[in-house]
Amino acid sequence: MGDRVTIQEVAAAAGVSASSVSNLLNGRTGKMVPATRERIERAIADLGYRPNRAARQLRSGRTQTLGLVVPSVGNPFWGAFAREVEVAALELGCNVLLCNSERDAARERRYVEELWEDGIRSIILCTSLPSLDHVADVIEDGLRLVTFDRPAQPNDPASVISISIDNNVGGQIATSHLLGLGHDKIAFVSGSIRSVNRAARYRGYCDAIEAAGMSVTDMPSWTGFGAEQFGDVEAAQVGRAAAHALLAPDADRPTAIVAVNDMTALGFCRGARDMGLVVGEDVSVIGFDGIILAELYDPPLTSVRQPIGEMARLAVGEAVQAGARSDGAGRSVLLRPEIVVRESTRPPHSTATSRADVPTGGSR
Incomplete structure (x- = not known):
C-alpha cells in the first residue's frame, strides 16, 4: 500500500487551493461554484483520497467517529445495542463504525488496530473476555476504551471505562x-x-x-x-x-x-x-x-x-467525554437488571x- 494521498495533492489535481478542498470535506460549500466542486470530487475519486480522521479530530477538538466492536449482530441483542449506540452518537454529532468480532481476541485486536490507524481514538468494545492484554499497547498509546457488558477487572489498564449490568x-x-x-x-x-x-x-x-x-x-x-x-x-x-x-x-x-x-x-x-x-x-x-x-x-x-438504551447513552457519553478529561482516569458503572x-x-x-x-x- 502506497503513501496516503494528501489534501495538497487533491488540490493540485483539481487546480484549486487546499482550503477549497478542506471546505468541501467539511461541508462548507455554500459559496462554491458547481464546477469547482465537481473538479474536487473527481480528483478525490481518481486519487483515492481518504480524509485523515485523526487530523480532523485534532483540529475540531472533539471525537467525530466512534468505533463499536460487538460480538455479532447475528444476536438481536447486539443489533439493538448497535442501533442505540448510533442514535446516541448522532445526538452528539458523532458517527459510528461497526465491527463484529465473534468474541475472538485476534479479531478484536485487528479491528482495534485498524480503527486506531484510521484515526479513531474512542472505541466501545463489547468483549466480555477476561483480559484486555491483547489491546493493552493501543490503550497505552492513547486509545479511549469503553468496555460494554464487562465489569472492570483487577488487571485492566487504569484508563479503561466499564459499562455493564450486574x-x-x-x-x-x-x-x-x-x-x-x-x-x-x-x-x-x-x-x-x-x-x-x-x-x-x-x-x-x-x-x-x-x-x-x-x-x-x-x-x-x-x-x-x-x-x-x-x-x-x-x-x-x-x-x-x-x-x-x-x-x-x-x-x-x-x-x-x-x-x-x-x-x-x-x-x-x-x-x-x-x-x-x-x-x-x-x-x-x-x-x-x-x-x-x-x-x-x-x-x-x-x-x-x-436497559440497553440507558447503557448505550452512558457508553457513548463516556467515549466522547473521556477525551475532555485531563487525568485520563477510568471508571466503572454497574447497573441493575430487571x-x-x-x-x-x-x-x-x-x-x-x-x-x-x-x-x-x-x-x-
Whole structure:
C-alpha cells in the first residue's frame, strides 16, 4: 500500500487551493461554484483520497467517529445495542463504525488496530473476555476504551471505562423467580461460559440455588456450556440441542431452565416443542437480555432485561467525554437488571394452580 494521498495533492489535481478542498470535506460549500466542486470530487475519486480522521479530530477538538466492536449482530441483542449506540452518537454529532468480532481476541485486536490507524481514538468494545492484554499497547498509546457488558477487572489498564449490568444479580433474579414458583429441578443452559458476563450469570444461578438450601450438583445438568463456542451466532442451536438432551424420555428432566440469553432460551423452546412438550406447562423457560423477539414468541418469554438504551447513552457519553478529561482516569458503572415476567414461566405441575391464577406479564 502506497503513501496516503494528501489534501495538497487533491488540490493540485483539481487546480484549486487546499482550503477549497478542506471546505468541501467539511461541508462548507455554500459559496462554491458547481464546477469547482465537481473538479474536487473527481480528483478525490481518481486519487483515492481518504480524509485523515485523526487530523480532523485534532483540529475540531472533539471525537467525530466512534468505533463499536460487538460480538455479532447475528444476536438481536447486539443489533439493538448497535442501533442505540448510533442514535446516541448522532445526538452528539458523532458517527459510528461497526465491527463484529465473534468474541475472538485476534479479531478484536485487528479491528482495534485498524480503527486506531484510521484515526479513531474512542472505541466501545463489547468483549466480555477476561483480559484486555491483547489491546493493552493501543490503550497505552492513547486509545479511549469503553468496555460494554464487562465489569472492570483487577488487571485492566487504569484508563479503561466499564459499562455493564450486574450479571451475578441477573442470574440470581432469574433463578429466584423459578424457585419462587416452586421449581426445584432447574438447569442452566449456555454455550461457553469463559466470558466474564456469562460466568457471572452462572455464579448468580449457583448462588440462588445454594441460598435456597439446595445443591447445584443435584440439578439436571447441561454440559454444553463447557464447549469452546460462545454461541452468539449459534445460540438458538445451542438451546435447541440442550432441550433435546435435557428433555429426552430417559433424562432427569428439569421442570425449568435458566438460559444464558434470550436466543438460547428461544432455541430451547423450539427444542421443547420438537419433543412434544409445552413451554410454560411442561417446562418453564427464562431468558436474559430482553430482546424484542422474547415478547413476540409464543408463549411470550420471561426474561431478565438489560436497559440497553440507558447503557448505550452512558457508553457513548463516556467515549466522547473521556477525551475532555485531563487525568485520563477510568471508571466503572454497574447497573441493575430487571425481570419481565411472561407466560413461559409457571409453577410446575405438582404445585400449579389454575392457568388463570398465574401472572402473565409486567415487570418487577
